[in-house]
Amino acid sequence: MFDYLAILIYLIVAAGFAIIFSGAAFLVAFRRLNSEKTAQYECGFDPFDDARSKFDVRFYLVALLFLVMDLESIALADIGAMGYWVGIGFLIILTVGFFYEWSKGALDWA
Amino acid sequence: MRSIDFLLVIPECFQIVLINILLLFAICFSYYSTENFRRNKLNQSAYDPFEPYVNSPKLSKPNTDNLDTHPSLPKQAVDCNQNQFGQSIQQNPSPVYSQSNVKYSAGLVKTQTQIISPSYAYICTPVTLIEPIVKLVILSLSCCSILYVNSPLTYAIGLTDSIIWDSLSRFMSILLCVSASASLLLGLAAVKRYGRYEFVFIIWLSIIGMLCLLKSYNFLTFYLSIELQSLSFNMLAAMRSKTEASAEAGLKYFILSAFSSAILLLGITLIYAATGSQSFADLSIIINYFYSAFDNNGIIGPELAPVSLAIGLACVCVSLLFKLAAAPFHLWVADVYEGSPTAITAFFAVTAKIAAATALIRILELHITTFKLLPLIAILSLVIGSFSAMRQVKLKRLVAFSGVANVGWFLLALITGQWDLLIVHMVVYILLSVCLFSIFVLPLFRTHPNLEYRQRVKQNNSEHMIDHGTDSLTIKYISDLSQLNKTNPSLALAMVIALFSLAGIPPFAGFYSKYLIINALTQTEQYLTLSIALGCAVLSAFYYIRVIKTIYFSNAGAAYTFNPKLLTLLQFKQANNGLVKEINDQFNSTFVKLSKANAQTKQANNNVNHKSVSPSQQKFKMFTIMPVYTNAYICALSTIITVLFFVKPDYIFVCIALSQ
Numbered sequence: 001m002f003d004y005l006a007i008l009i010y011l012i013v014a015a016g017f018a019i020i021f022s023g024a025a026f027l028v029a030f031r032r033l034n035s036e037k038t039a040q041y042e043c044g045f046d047p048f049d050d051a052r053s054k055f056d057v058r059f060y061l062v063a064l065l066f067l068v069m070d071l072e073s074i075a076l077a078d079i080g081a082m083g084y085w086v087g088i089g090f091l092i093i094l095t096v097g098f099f100y101e102w103s104k105g106a107l108d109w110a
Numbered sequence: 111m112r113s114i115d116f117l118l119v120i121p122e123c124f125q126i127v128l129i130n131i132l133l134l135f136a137i138c139f140s141y142y143s144t145e146n147f148r149r150n151k152l153n154q155s156a157y158d159p160f161e162p163y164v165n166s167p168k169l170s171k172p173n174t175d176n177l178d179t180h181p182s183l184p185k186q187a188v189d190c191n192q193n194q195f196g197q198s199i200q201q202n203p204s205p206v207y208s209q210s211n212v213k214y215s216a217g218l219v220k221t222q223t224q225i226i227s228p229s230y231a232y233i234c235t236p237v238t239l240i241e242p243i244v245k246l247v248i249l250s251l252s253c254c255s256i257l258y259v260n261s262p263l264t265y266a267i268g269l270t271d272s273i274i275w276d277s278l279s280r281f282m283s284i285l286l287c288v289s290a291s292a293s294l295l296l297g298l299a300a301v302k303r304y305g306r307y308e309f310v311f312i313i314w315l316s317i318i319g320m321l322c323l324l325k326s327y328n329f330l331t332f333y334l335s336i337e338l339q340s341l342s343f344n345m346l347a348a349m350r351s352k353t354e355a356s357a358e359a360g361l362k363y364f365i366l367s368a369f370s371s372a373i374l375l376l377g378i379t380l381i382y383a384a385t386g387s388q389s390f391a392d393l394s395i396i397i398n399y400f401y402s403a404f405d406n407n408g409i410i411g412p413e414l415a416p417v418s419l420a421i422g423l424a425c426v427c428v429s430l431l432f433k434l435a436a437a438p439f440h441l442w443v444a445d446v447y448e449g450s451p452t453a454i455t456a457f458f459a460v461t462a463k464i465a466a467a468t469a470l471i472r473i474l475e476l477h478i479t480t481f482k483l484l485p486l487i488a489i490l491s492l493v494i495g496s497f498s499a500m501r502q503v504k505l506k507r508l509v510a511f512s513g514v515a516n517v518g519w520f521l522l523a524l525i526t527g528q529w530d531l532l533i534v535h536m537v538v539y540i541l542l543s544v545c546l547f548s549i550f551v552l553p554l555f556r557t558h559p560n561l562e563y564r565q566r567v568k569q570n571n572s573e574h575m576i577d578h579g580t581d582s583l584t585i586k587y588i589s590d591l592s593q594l595n596k597t598n599p600s601l602a603l604a605m606v607i608a609l610f611s612l613a614g615i616p617p618f619a620g621f622y623s624k625y626l627i628i629n630a631l632t633q634t635e636q637y638l639t640l641s642i643a644l645g646c647a648v649l650s651a652f653y654y655i656r657v658i659k660t661i662y663f664s665n666a667g668a669a670y671t672f673n674p675k676l677l678t679l680l681q682f683k684q685a686n687n688g689l690v691k692e693i694n695d696q697f698n699s700t701f702v703k704l705s706k707a708n709a710q711t712k713q714a715n716n717n718v719n720h721k722s723v724s725p726s727q728q729k730f731k732m733f734t735i736m737p738v739y740t741n742a743y744i745c746a747l748s749t750i751i752t753v754l755f756f757v758k759p760d761y762i763f764v765c766i767a768l769s770q
Contacts, residue, residue, distance in 0.1 A: 096130040103137050 058109050065101060068094065115268040118275050118325070121254045121283075125318050128250050129311060132243055136307045140239060240307050244298050247314055248291040254321075255287035271389045272328035281533065282324045282468045286461060289540050290317050293460045296548050297453025300584070309349050313457060316342030320465035329378045329388040332469065336374065336433070339465060340367040343458065347450045359449025366442040370432035377425025384419035390472060397423075426473055427481060433466040436521060437490035440514045444498075447510040452584045455506055456547035459513060460540055467520055467536060471529050485525050485639050491518030492646040499653045505550060505585050508653065509543075512612065515650050519627055522643055526630035535623040538611070542620065545608040549601055550585050554670045585670075588657055592664040597671035602661050609658055613651040 040047040045055070072094045076087045101107065116123065258280055266275045294313065301309065319338030326332040344367060348360020382388060385396050400415035428439070435443040447455045474481060495515030502508040516539050523532035585591065594602040611618035624647060631640040 093126065093130060096133055100133060100137055 056109075058106075061106055065106070068097075115273075117263065118266055118268045118273050121257045122318055122321055124257075125250060125254060125314070125321075128246075129314050129318070132246060133311055136239060136243060136311075140307065240301065240310065241298065243307055243310050244294055244301070247310055248294050251287045251291040251294075251317065255284045255291075258283045258287070267327060267391070271391060272331045273325045274327035274390075275325060278468065278471065278529070279324050282464055283321055285537065285540065286317065286320055286324065286464050289460045289464065289544065290457070292544050293453075293457040293547070296456055296544070296551050300451065300453040300551050300553070309346060309454075312342045312345050316346070317461070320461060323465045324468050326469075327390045327472075329381070329390075333371075333374060333378060335465075336429075336469075337371060339462075340371060340433075343367070343462065346454045346457070347446055349454060350451050355449035356451060359446045362442055362449075363446045366432065370429045370439075373425050373432070374429035377422045377427075377429065380418040380422030380425065382422075384416040384422060423473070423481070424483075427470065430466055430470045430473065431487065434463060434470065434517050434520075435510075435514055436487050436517050437492075437494045437514065438487070440491070440494065440517075443510040443514060444502075444507045447513075448504055448506045452506070452547070452551045455509075456543070456551060459509060459543045459547065463513070463517070463520075464536065464540070467532060470524070471532070474524060475529070484521060485636065488518050488521035488525060489639060489642050491515065491521060492643060493518075496646045496649040496653075499650065502653070503587055503589075505588050505591070505657075508588065508657070509546065509550075512650065512654070513539075513543075515646065516612075518646070519624065519643075522631060522639065523627050525636065525639065526627070526634050528630050531623070531626050531630055534626060538619045538623045542608045542612050545604060549605060549672075552585075552672045553583055554585060554590065554672065588660050589664070590670045591657065592660050594661040594672075601672060605661060606658055609654040613654040614647050615651075 045053065072090055075090050079087070261275070261280065263275055264277070267273065268275070290313075294310075316339050319335045319342060322331065323335035323339060326335055344360060344364045347363045348356055350356040351360070378388075381393065385393060387393065387396075396419075400419070432439040447458065450458065474484075491514055495511050495513075495518055499508055499511035499515065502511060516535070519535055520532045523529070523535060591605075594605065607618060611620035614621045614624045628640060628643065631643065
């Protein structure tokens with residue numbers, strides 16, 4: 001049974017964290033509501049608008065760039081002696097791409 | 111992966127390193143001379159071939175009774191929207207170019223922000239940056255081809271079974287590098303008008319993708335290379351996104367290539383499910399095991415092969431046939447070739463087929479006997495290509511459909527089991543495409559200032575009613591080529607040689623490659639396929655020779671010419687000799703004055719242009735900084751090689767030997 005002791009400790013610590021954070025906020029914080037705070041949140045879009053509203057294409061650009069850089073951050077994980085240099089190579093190539101996108105102003109909005 | 115494996119991929123690594131260095135160079139140096147760069151002027155000059163006429167001082171108005179109007183057309187009142195020769199000036203809405211606000215961004219690099227208007231959202235780059243980069247790309251591609259020629263290996267499989275290097279890879283890599291550099295060189299004059307340097311890097315990336323595809327021996331490498339090539343091609347087709355045609359072509363190509371990539375993935379998944387391996391080597395062993403024709407004890411045979419293997423292979427082949435534009439999957443070629451900018455179409459026509467055909471050879475050499483539908487696809491390509499091409503009025507669509515028919519010939523060569531004939535036919539086809547496109551990318555000049563006269567000429571030349579609101583910069587319709595023998599006889603001769611060779615007329619190389627394929631078909635006794643192929647060869651000769659008829663024998667006049675110095679038609683010249691001479695002299699003098707006046711603003715251009723160009727040709731610098739000379743040299747070279755093929759048939763056997 002003591003094989004699972006680690007899981008019990010993990011459960012208690014996680015629950016403790018959650019309770020402490022939420023409880024402290026509940027006890028200590030004050031609430032002064034206005035219409036903006038009680039409104040529904042939809043990532044900045046109007047929640048009562050048409051579901052197919054127009055949105056800027058720069059969201060798409062940010063998503064693409066995030067995808068590539070996310071894969072890069074995973075590829076930088078430790079894979080071994082050869083993997084290190086593969087990761088470095090990937091990093092260098094993507095850094096050139098990053099320099100390009102920065103200088104072209106793709107990051108200026110978001 | 112051992113370090114010795116890098117020997118196989120040194121050229122690609124070299125290219126990747128160079129791409130990065132040149133991209134950094136392009137970014138850093140694209141900010142320093144934007145002050146001299148006026149986008150308005152570029153737009154105006156790019157879209158109006160006679161823009162210098164607009165600013166020229168008013169000449170004494172000549173007697174335009176005979177010159178301006180066809181006798182049957184009504185006289186036009188002088189409009190304020192026309193210049194002194196009755197040309198209607200196309201006023202393009204100039205894009206909003208507000209004051210650039212220089213702003214420092216984290217101290218790294220100065221970014222210039224501007225009000226982003228819908229016309230363009232990217233920061234302008236100077237035109238002078240594009241030409242040296244393209245030349246460097248061509249140089250690096252030639253160095254790569256030299257690396258491939260002198261490679262110390264003859265046969266190698268490396269990088270944990272993902273890359274193969276044999277003579278097929280070697281020959282196709284050399285062919286790809288050479289043809290890509292030729293198409294880049296042709297399009298150099300045209301792409302300078304695009305005003306952006308990124309497309310060079312996209313072309314370069316697609317070439318790297320294709321080079322990796324030629325070497326791939328693993329489905330993963332295969333798929334990644336195809337994706338790199340496809341995505342780059344999608345971007346290239348939509349390069350001039352402000353034009354409707356280019357955006358439409360890019361959209362169509364994107365949808366079709368995404369669809370074919372999805373089918374490819376399905377095929378790869380099915381093959382992996384059936385065989386448990388991604389490598390082509392294992393695949394060849396397993397297919398030989400299942401489909402071996404010599405095993406008659408009934409224990410193994412095609413009945414016991416998993417169905418998923420057959421379907422997977424079929425899906426992979428279908429995807430490659432999409433890329434190759436074979437018949438039931440050819441519908442994208444016409445629209446994409448027509449809508450893309452002509453320099454990019456040249457690049458597509460010349461390089462895309464090499465990679466796809468090589469990949470098809472690698473997949474098909476494993477199981478050619480099991481793909482029983484291949485003769486059907488070949489026949490369908492031939493028939494559909496021939497019949498569709500007969501109805502085309504636009505040149506690029508004609509080239510697209512003739513490409514479909516030639517793909518039919520490639521597949522016929524595959525059916526016979528002799529890959530060499532495919533390679534021979536492909537080399538000939540690439541040479542001819544280079545020759546034809548070296549003529550198609552040339553900018554078009556009007557022979558007559560009156561738009562209605564030109565429309566009348568075009569209607570007389572073609573059987574269809576064509577409504578032209580404006581004139582395009584390069585050739586669009588076949589009838590634009592009319593009377594090329596009078597305006598530019600050497601180009602007409604080159605086109606005749608190229609078209610005869612494509613049609614398969616004996617003294618030229620096209621006949622020889624088709625003859626070899628027909629010979630092989632008779633040896634393998636596929637008489638039905640052979641007879642259909644011969645019929646389609648005859649049919650395709652028709653539409654090639656119709657172009658020649660338009661060039662030489664159309665007598666309704668010429669609306670366009672490639673010759674910038676040719677102001678009027680031959681018959682007008684004879685009638686108004688003195689008048690035309692006076693106009694010519696006045697134009698030449700204004701050109702010289704204008705070129706001197708513009709010398710300061712075009713300092714950068716002048717520094718780059720080392721060829722000695724006559725003053726009257728300096729005005730057309732926007733189109734032809736590498737003037738028609740280069741295209742003419744390439745054209746002449748390719749026609750000479752097509753003729754030489756027959757004179758020295760040993761060249762063909764060199765191709766065959768290299769591809770072994």
